[in-house]
Amino acid sequence: MIRIIFRKELKEIFRTAKLSWMIIGLLVLTALSVYNGYTYYTTHSQLLQESQATTYQQFISQGNKNPHLGAHFGFYAYKPTADLAMIDNGIEDYTGNSFYLEPHKRGIIKFREVTDATSLKSFGFFNIAYLIQFIFPLFVFLICHNIFSKEWENGTIKMLLGAGAGKFQLYAGKLLACMAVIFMIAGIIILAAFILMVACTSTILPGFTIYAAGVCIFAVIMTSIAVSVSLITRSATLSLVILSGFWLTGVFLIPRLSAEISRHAYPAITSVEFEENIFREMQYGVNGEGHKDERREKLLQRTLAEYHVDSIQQLPVFFIPITIEYFEESDGKVMDRAYTAIENNQAKQDAMVRMLALFSPFLAFRDFSMHMTATDMNTHNDFAEKAEMHRRKMGVIVDDFYQHHVEATNDFWKTVPQFSYQPPGIARRVTAASGALTILGCWILAAIGLMFFSYRKLSV
Template sequence: MIRTIAKNEIKSALRNTTAILLATIFYLLAGVAVFCGWKNYTTGNEQRKQAKEMFRHEWVEQKANPHSAAHFGTYLFKPFTFISLFDTGLNNYTGNSYRVEAHNQAEMNYAAAQDSDTEMRFGELTIANLFQLFLPMLIIFLCFRSISAERENQTIKLLFAQGLKSSTLLWGKIMGNYILVVGIILPVIITMLVATVLREPGMIFRMLFFNLGYLIYFLILTCVFVAVSALSKNSKNALISSLGIWVVCFIMAPKLVAGISSRLYPLPSRGEFNKMIEFANSKGLKGDKDRMERYKEYLKKTLLKYKVDSVNQLPVNFDGLSMQNGEDYLSKVYQTINDQVEENINKQQNIAQFFSFLDPFLSMQQLSMALAGTDYEHHIHFHKKAQIYRDEFIRKLNIKMAYGDKNYLQYDYEVGPEFFKTMKDFNYSQPNVTWAISNYQYSLYALVFWLGIAILSINPISKKIALN
């Protein structure tokens, strides 16, 4: 009987011109989203590849003092996976390049949002945005008349009089509408899976979980909006209530959660953050001496180590050693202050994951970004790897200056391509899907929680229908 009701629901939906129109619009928008995403993805990758090759060529072909080369530095570029074109997440806001330079611990820079403020206010059109925001509206227009229309037409009493159980009616309606939703998005899902296999097969598990998450998400929404239809006196009320849920959960709640988290755990601006770094590096962290005292203390230790009385008697270039000592302390300062900021960011993340138990949209949004590798955790993972590379990069140049060949003590000491070619490129590998999900396990639990609530609530709601 559930299958029969589902078939009738599908036939009824196919006669619904509004649902067909929304499905057509979805396909058009999906086509635009994939085309624009592919264009941005390929263009961005090509630009990063060319920039990387240019910086590498300029680096290895130079002839310079090691410390001058450290100031010249280089850039590291965050690689974007193929899945990121389906959900750009935070990529447009967190930046895509990292500056490697002496005496400076850089942040990620050159975010796309800096160059397209108006566009970013409305969000970039992606498959994830369509799945998260547009598809729920399509589900609303498929489901809002499911039960309420039966009540308005008085057919629900005839069905019950013939012995049909109210729970069977609800499950039949849910199955019919869910099959329609899956049928609509199936071409898009297959396209994404095939494209991932062809373009980046190592990401197939991420894409499988990406699509599985959305299939669960759509099932939850189908249950919710069929339930709203069942509890509404008429189709008009069902539509208004469903659209109200869409506005509150999908538009207002994310902004409200962001506002609450930023109010409870505020973050410094980049300018304030840089001032904190500079002040702590100059005056010293709590319990440490200031910059000049640290310099004098290190000089004293170095002279004692080599058993000499002055810098001129040292068999090494003290400038190179001193600069590396300063770099080590700068890294300590940066890590200390950055940890404090990250602690607040993690608290903000925890608030968002907590609220995901109240709103399935939030849980799906977080999981989607995590699986696409465009969330905050992936950004920090890259940034930390870039910092490690930067510290070793500068260290090697300072050590070369301190312990170079016989000319290293001369002021105009230079090294050439033979040395610079020994500096390894930065290679970054994105963590696996298990790592991605583990950072958002509470969002995953919230999605499963909502699925359980949606399924378990059907029987109580069906009993209420039978009583009415």
């Protein structure tokens, strides 16, 4: 009987003109998202690679200079385009992609694409992830909102139950029919994402399989909710209104509300306060370290004692690069504390937003999507940390050379390594996405509970 009901529902769904137009619309939207994802990935990848090579080539061919002055010439460290950014570019356009490497100060990541964009950027970039997160649920709701309610409105529910179909058989047949259609739609999107990934990277990335599994979980949640609401309301119009309200609340209201709540609960320090705190700690030290002049004098005395000489003129090395390297390390600790505090505050804000995703599966899937495609804030902070480590490594190389030489040639500049960044591996991404996966798991349990509740309403 389940098979009969399943086939009946599939025929009715595919017979409607609504589904035909939806499939056409889906193919058009999928093609547009694939095109946008391909152009975004290829354009950004090529631009960042060329910029990285150009700035480094300029650095290593700057000619004869004082080592410290040449180090200030610097070069940019660029964050490469994430391997799955063709599917979801996450926060990439808002965080910037370049980190300037020069002595004394940690760089600020620049060149945010959103600064050059029009106001339309506020609606988001239309790619595969956008299609899945925002448009795909509407397809689910439009297909499933009347799967049960039509039976009550047409008066055929008594005929079905009277013809020997049990409650479970009727429920299972209709649910499976909806699942089959929705998974067909999800399969089209996943296939398009797979083709796009192979076209951009010429390989199958391990994170894609987990991403596709997440899409299937999201599809199950949306379908279960839609079918349950159709059964509970017994009205196609009311069902569509409730599901539309659920979509609007989850997609627009809760994300904005969660951002405001987290911002007020854990306010971020202003840039002015941040710079003032760093300057004060660098100049006057922390934990009784003393002013920079006092620390410089102590360093001089230690250096003189180390080389067993009485004056700075008798040193066999230049004292200035020793001073630079010492304060690079000291100031680096100050900056590490300051940036760690910012990252910890961001983590608290993200945790609060994630908790509010208990009220929006769309928000939970967005968090999962960004983590799996390495376009999230964790990856951004990891890039900034690796770039800062490279900046300090560059400073040590230059200062060590400067202790014995007053002029550097291109042969020396070539000893300063090029920057290279690899985003976190699949294990770290899954760990970072564990919170979002837990929330999606809670939504699966909620959807199952809603199905049991609606099943009990299946009576005449």
